[in-house]
Amino acid sequence: MNQEGIIETMVELAGRANVLADANDMAPHLIDWRKRHTGVAACVVFARSVEQVSKILAWCNGAGVKVFPQGGNTSVCGGSVPDKSGNSIMLNLAKMNRIEEVNARNNSMTVEAGCILADLQDAAFAADRLFPLTLGAEGSCQIGGNLATNAGGTNVVRFGNTRDLVLGLEVVLPDGRVWNGLRTLRKNNSGYDLKNLFVGAEGTLGIITRASLKLFPKPRAMATAMLGLDTVEAAVSEGLKLQAAFPGELVGLELISQSEFDISLRHGTNMRNPFAKTPKWMVLVELAAATGGSEALADRLTDSLQPSFEDALITDAVIASNEQQRADLWRIRHHVTEANGAEGMGLTHDIAVPTYRIPDFVERAGAALAEHYPQAVPVIVGHMGDGNLHYIAMFTHEYWRAVEDKSGVQLKLSHLLYDIAADMGGTFSAEHGIGALHVPEMSVYKDATEIDMMRQIKAIFDPRDTMNPGRVVPGASA
Template identity: 45%
Template structure:
């Protein structure tokens, strides 16, 4: 059971009575009924790529871990309705490939897409790099099938874009991290495959310039702007250090911006339009340099620079991670004020900042460069969190943008959610899971 009992980051390790691996919804329901009758807690798990410990059992060893990894069928694809129905154990990349084979696009895309599973994506309302155009997992979901804590099955697999027949129950389970029930299948939206893409890596001086460039890109290209990713030089340095040779050479710069356009127009026309935009930005000194991908392979290499940051950080060692979102207009102020406050409190700190600036989501991580000193610094996480999260709250942001709450931020949630919100959440939990058996110790 070893592989199931620890998280991807190596931060949490738990114990369980056993691991069960049902292959059908009926089998999941049977397992849940047995556990409910015996009063035994259950921990649902997908690809086990959680960054907040949501899929890791507690240390008491009294729970049953339910892995959805055998539930990996693509049940149906409807190209006329632009939908795909998949089981929760489907790996995200498998869903993307099934959509592509049908001539469609499933746009959810993130670094763990080769191992994360749809059930986990749904349970954390995963975001990724294309939220700017297509939205979070919540916006990509039309219907769900869920095994409730009683063992009953709710069949909400509706492929409808309009359905005003009362409460939209699927939204209770999306982002609930398995605390209200176990998602076993979903109906997801598909989109036409873009005929053309244009990808560029930009060297910029500051997050303020990144926000300004984002606004101008949106004004000129509208919905064709698929992604806009901010990367600090410190983040890029870790990729250069730990994954050398796997990426193109890009100019050193305090900050970087990775942008992608996609659409139905001719690719040459799209690239020409982006080239003109970048030339004008260079003339206005908004950019220090720009590299426009000349092929699909070069575009993939540019994306690898961004997508390998998490892996490079893992190789470097543990760090204090923050997954925050803010109004886009407040991002530069947050970075400037948070950097200043942290460096004042911890002069030896190294701050690694990157994320989805197009939707206001930053991954804001801290460590020290000396391995011997890092353990002592990690012990200061409550104080570091207070600096970062208090400022996020002051600026109207959220302490969790796309990674969820899990075990990591459960206490933090109480500080930043109002008592009314917390009690509403607890009331929903009591109603659906009166025994408190579904993924205990997570979120609430």
């Protein structure tokens, strides 16, 4: 099928106003937001209903036209842009953005996949409830993409990944059939839990069009603090103490290196250093309680930190006394990705190891970086409560432009660090997903039997490899 035929059919199925075929109009959808991954497509299609998605997939599957789903295009792994073939479509669900129901009595909400994450948070809050998924891109990422990548974020330590927030899904399969699994039950033991096949599948098995999500009571008390420490060992030790001291109340536990902290302040707007002297390591901690007051919760947090102050394990601490101060602390954390892009070429590694082994990883990774790539500065930020570190090798733009074999450097460096994580029982991909970038690592670090099972699942749902080919599953492309 040539591009003209694909475009004509998409206009028939979705309407002319919902199809972009001009190169300039398509351009923002064919490159990722970090400007590192590009692709080519016949057109970009904006579906407005599940019926349209069904017709589009059925036709593409029969015609041999590949489909690349796209949400807010905030992927950092090349998973939200097409390949280079050109005879494919981008299917974007941004116009399917209705919040259909917020049920406070059932602690659930039912939404379309194109809803912006921040809008879901606001809708839950308006109903005196909490939708706890939160991450730096929440103002632009869509819940369909969050589901497809099983997004993590800063509240995983208390509420889990996106997978843990899903009650039910509606999914359009590659052949156009619609599976309606939109349930809001907490217990349903009637056969295979099919929804979990699609959460984290990155659109390779079908397209999530609607979701039923869990809500929680809105917190009545919040306490937020940023701690300063001299060593990563002290930071992790304090984090483990806080997890033990505040079970059920600890919702955020973030680790930030001095290098990352300085970058965020340097390139951010309306940023303020809360410390008189910047510590070598920082821990951003947040507590939330369903009862009581914020002042009392902050007092409890202060009391729990006192022994570490007396032992000089904590060198400084800033405890937010109002919502503006809380927002200022979180702004430093949430701005790191944009700030890193302004600083230089940061090669990010989304690893996870058992939390108590974070100091071991930081030490070994730092030694490997110093030996093989002394031009790079280690920049570290991560969700310490669940062992997920974003370990970034930061090169200057000038140095990186001069590197001839960029892909070779990236692959060698990544495997240096992934080998260390694997040796500690960790993973090379904790929350960002696989996309196109990490498919080679799947064959290196995943068990052969596990890869074979994934290929079999892909073949059952998508035997023609219509959906997001070249992503997630090694060797799945036809």
